[in-house]
Amino acid sequence: MDNTTMLVCGGAALLAAVSAATTMPWGFMVAVNLGLSVIAYLLTLRMALAMGPRFVEKKLFGIDLNKKETKREADGTLIRPVEGPIVPEAMGVVAGTAYLAVMFVFIPFATLEGAGPWGAPGASMRLSKLLCALLAICCMCFLGFADNVLDLRWRDKLWLPLTASLPLLMVYAVDGGGTTISVPRLFSQLLGGSVDIGVAYYAYMALLAIFCTNAINILAGVNGLEVGQAVVVAATVVVNNCIQLWRWREGSLRDNNLFSLCLMLPFLTVSCALLKLNWHPAKIFVGDTYCYFAGMLFAVAGILGHNAKTLLLFFVPQILNFIYSIPQLFKLVPCPRHRMPGYDPATDKLVMSYAQFDEAELGRGGRAVVALLTFLRIGKIERAGSNVKMSNLTLINYALFLLGPTHEARLTTLLLAFQAVCSVLGLLVRYQLASLLYDVVR
Helix, strand or coil: HHHHHHHHHHHHHHHHHHHCCCCCCHHHHHHHHHHHHHHHHHHHHHHHHHHHHHHHHCCCEEEECCCCCCCCCCCCCCCCCCCCCEEECCCCCHHHHHHHHHHHHHHHHHHHHHHCCCCCCHHHHHHHHHHHHHHHHHHHHHHHHHHHHHCCCCCHHHHHHHHHHHEEEHHHCCCCCCCCCCHHHHHHHHCCCCEECHHHHHHHHHHHHHHHHHHHCCCCCCCCHHHHHHEEEEEHHHHHHHHHHHHCEEEEEEEHHHCCCCHHHHHHHHHHHHHHHHCCEEEEEECHHHHHHHHHHHHHHHHHCCHHHHHHHHHHHHHHHHHHHHHCCCCCCCCCCCCCCCCECCCEEEEEEEEEEEHHHHCCCHHHHHHHHHHHHHCEEEEEEEEEECCCCHHHHHHHHHHHHCCHHHHHHHHHHHHHHHHHHHHHHHHHHHHCCCCCCC
């Protein structure tokens, strides 16, 4: 057993012992959940290593382009057909399978009368809430695997998460979910202490599900980044749940955060197992399956855990990446199918990737984007007459724009450090800054 496995098992065992020893009525349930989380970690690790060769046999694999072994011309251009390190693809389905398996085992412990209520009296409501969560997660695992195999169109990737979120919204409504938002002190005299926005809040939660399932997918392209960002966000959600459980020892706030915590702990451990194998140099690729699985799980925890507004505070890098990518995502300027960074084999470092186009062929919006990027200096623009060479609009490329050529492992570490800093700032905003703006912080 390696050091990482021992650390995960030892930490979970310690938390399980503390939970089991506590006088809280939900202590035993959390202890069981932690024990199952350890099993999920070991199961994911073993299954991923065992299933990798089978995935390759079935043509579910990718070529790790940013490695010295990948064949290139003298000028660095990839030789077609591409030849390089073969890595099993879509291994996120293994993590999703392990997660769902342990959560199915967890269902009886979550619905026992002595385990403490989750949002409403009676085991039937607790069971409905948990089954709805697992249904949505299972749907997104299916969509992600279908995308890996069939290469779905972007429009399909948008409406399917929306459809999967509808049962969540129904359970949220039945669970007594509110649609009232607090008004900051500055506007309280004008609008009152709170405003009921009604159906607009349900629209926000549906859009949150769509955003979460795609946000991780578009901030990807280097070993360890997809899983790493999900691990950081999941750890932050767990910390937030623990803070709320410490602040509220009973009532709906305690119940909702307990529900979210029990969803997140097994996910955190299966993600740690994938991160161990996906870190540079990657032994597996997690694929779209993992991105959709992780995104929907965050949406489920936010919606059914009644932390939908707080959740966005932990997605700041993903929001920045989405805003920065809008000109390419909405075709204002050309968008290559893959916007992953380039590679310099001479230095074994990643470099910026580019989109090339004729500016005269752009519409008014596209020309305005190029002018704005040039003025603000938030991207590299090279001109040769009307021909433009523009760095792809992703947070990864922008980091390379600021740092220069960077080794893949170091770039991933810096991006995850940025994610962690944003998460800490999000918690500070949630519990410190909010008290300056609102009379009551729940």
